[in-house]
Amino acid sequence: ARAQIGVTGLAVMGSNIARNFARHGHTVALHNRSIAKTDALIDKHGSEGDFVRTETIEEFIAALEKPRRVLIMVKAGDATDAVINELADAMEEGDVIIDGGNSLYTDTIRREKEMSDRGLNFVGAGISGGEVGALEGPSIMPGGPKEAYESLGPLLESISAHVDGTPCCTHIGPDGSGHFVKMVHNGIEYADMQLIGEAYDLLRKALDLPVDKIADVFRNWNSSDLESYLIEITAEVLSQTDDETGKPLVDVIVDAAGQKGTGRWTVKSALDLGVPTTGIGEAVFSRALSSALDQRKAANGLESGELGSAPTDTDQFIDDIRSALYASKVVAYAQGFDQIAAGSKEYDWNLHPGSMATIWRGGCIIRAQFLNRIVEAYDENADLPSLLLAPYFRDAVEKAVDSWRRVVVTATQMGIPVPAFASSLSYYDALRADRLPAALTQGLRDYFGAHTYQRIDKEGTFHTLWSEGRTEVEA
Numbered sequence: 113a114r115a116q117i118g119v120t121g122l123a124v125m126g127s128n129i130a131r132n133f134a135r136h137g138h139t140v141a142l143h144n145r146s147i148a149k150t151d152a153l154i155d156k157h158g159s160e161g162d163f164v165r166t167e168t169i170e171e172f173i174a175a176l177e178k179p180r181r182v183l184i185m186v187k188a189g190d191a192t193d194a195v196i197n198e199l200a201d202a203m204e205e206g207d208v209i210i211d212g213g214n215s216l217y218t219d220t221i222r223r224e225k226e227m228s229d230r231g232l233n234f235v236g237a238g239i240s241g242g243e244v245g246a247l248e249g250p251s252i253m254p255g256g257p258k259e260a261y262e263s264l265g266p267l268l269e270s271i272s273a274h275v276d277g278t279p280c281c282t283h284i285g286p287d288g289s290g291h292f293v294k295m296v297h298n299g300i301e302y303a304d305m306q307l308i309g310e311a312y313d314l315l316r317k318a319l320d321l322p323v324d325k326i327a328d329v330f331r332n333w334n335s336s337d338l339e340s341y342l343i344e345i346t347a348e349v350l351s352q353t354d355d356e357t358g359k360p361l362v363d364v365i366v367d368a369a370g371q372k373g374t375g376r377w378t379v380k381s382a383l384d385l386g387v388p389t390t391g392i393g394e395a396v397f398s399r400a401l402s403s404a405l406d407q408r409k410a411a412n413g414l415e416s417g418e419l420g421s422a423p424t425d426t427d428q429f430i431d432d433i434r435s436a437l438y439a440s441k442v443v444a445y446a447q448g449f450d451q452i453a454a455g456s457k458e459y460d461w462n463l464h465p466g467s468m469a470t471i472w473r474g475g476c477i478i479r480a481q482f483l484n485r486i487v488e489a490y491d492e493n494a495d496l497p498s499l500l501l502a503p504y505f506r507d508a509v510e511k512a513v514d515s516w517r518r519v520v521v522t523a524t525q526m527g528i529p530v531p532a533f534a535s536s537l538s539y540y541d542a543l544r545a546d547r548l549p550a551a552l553t554q555g556l557r558d559y560f561g562a563h564t565y566q567r568i569d570k571e572g573t574f575h576t577l578w579s580e581g582r583t584e585v586e587a
């Protein structure tokens with residue numbers, strides 16, 4: 113037995129991670145349900161490092177040094193359960209099973225419990241960065257027993273991305289916390305992409321800029337505080353011309369956004385936790401609306417009403433859009449971090465938001481300059497009530513707010529949908545408001561359902577006898 117790590121599930125993600133381990137000098141035992149993928153990997157990339165080819169689970173387990181460490185990279189759901197159980201039957205106390213797939217965090221909580229009952233260490237590791245990240249250095253979010261991380265951590269950290277010498281991998285917390293954090297990361301990715309889409313739509317429809325000019329705008333933004341992987345690749349995608357038609361590729365792609373489900377999970381979890389993760393919610397719903405092609409076709413002729421005119425100062429409006437994008441992005445991240453805090457409280461995970469921001473700086477899809485500012489914000493105050501209240505972000509958003517309002521007003525007057533820009537601005541206005549109409553909601557709830565209310569001027573719980581003289585009684 114000489115392999116430091118085993119990887120089972122050698123589709124695109126698994127084989128790239130196995131190669132990444134091997135390239136870092138680790139001996140990697142390879143296993144896949146069907147041997148074809150194992151052989152393909154060895155044929156093509158066997159020379160990149162030290163691989164051990166195995167066919168059966170028994171051979172695979174026997175190839176590993178103790179405590180054995182196996183990374184599972186198979187399809188999330190039932191396949192993952194099947195593989196975990198097969199491995200657990202062949203493994204011994206103290207061995208470590210790592211699920212690197214996109215598992216739902218509640219499944220990870222359950223699996224961790226089942227495995228720890230059998231004396232095994234189970235680590236649910238969120239891995240972000242797609243197939244290129246898997247090969248060249250992903251962001252890794254491992255959750256599970258701290259003891260397991262002691263021997264596993266250095267291995268995972270060696271293959272993760274690094275920013276300023278710091279690995280984009282750290283022990284997140286117990287059981288499902290790694291997959292939970294990965295889920296919120298994906299949700300933020302949805303929000304980021306929706307905001308970029310709205311900015312693009314405004315540049316196109318409000319300012320009538322040609323697509324190649326819009327690509328230049330994004331390229332410029334990538335040297336501002338918006339610098340990030342997603343802004344960078346937006347310029348790339350917008351610069352692509354379709355060979356067949358000579359049109360910009362973006363004009364021949366069907367405008368129906370797909371989703372694999374992690375955004376939806378984030379919103380479901382936000383609803384359960386009672387956290388207003390509106391930016392991610394708007395993004396998930398916008399994808400759903402875009403995909404309702406029949407309904408959109410049927411509604412295509414609906415009257416717009418009288419529309420406002422386009423902004424006259426193009427450069428000013430481009431800058432306004434940039435500011436609106438930045439401020440809305442701060443809101444989306446603030447909400448995402450609130451959800452992480454709520455999850456941490458609900459499941460007793462004791463998560464450190466600053467470490468999430470640290471490991472998202474490289475490797476993953478939402479990597480951005482911006483995350484350095486988030487790290488600093490939580491370094492300064494680990495108990496920030498909201499990211500919006502960190503001095504740096506507060507200042508940036510307060511400076512952006514005039515632009516933000518102009519963008520939402522102009523978009524609304526011109527009939528251009530900006531659900532995430534508008535909803536983020538409303539969130540900001542609600543958060544900073546003196547009073548909210550929730551007082552009226554409480555009054556209504558008390559009227560029809562005797563749900564009671566609290567008063568601003570004295571302690572206690574009250575109810576108005578609405579149909580009996582409308583006198584107030586203490587409930």
Ligand code: NBP
Pocket residue numbers: 120121122123124125126144145146149185186187188190191192194195212213214215239240241242243
């Ligand atoms: P897939 O999600 O397409 O899964 C294919 C692998 O699962 C193959 O190795 C297949 O074996 C194996 N498998 C299946 Br399907 N059912 C099995 C079963 N019952 N028992 C044993 N093995 C089974 O691969 P992927 O796209 O490489 O993703 C792997 C994981 O990483 C997933 O959980 C995914 O969500 C996650 N992830 C993907 C990305 C990405 O960018 N693609 C990013 C981050 C995370 P076979 O060869 O014998 O059919």
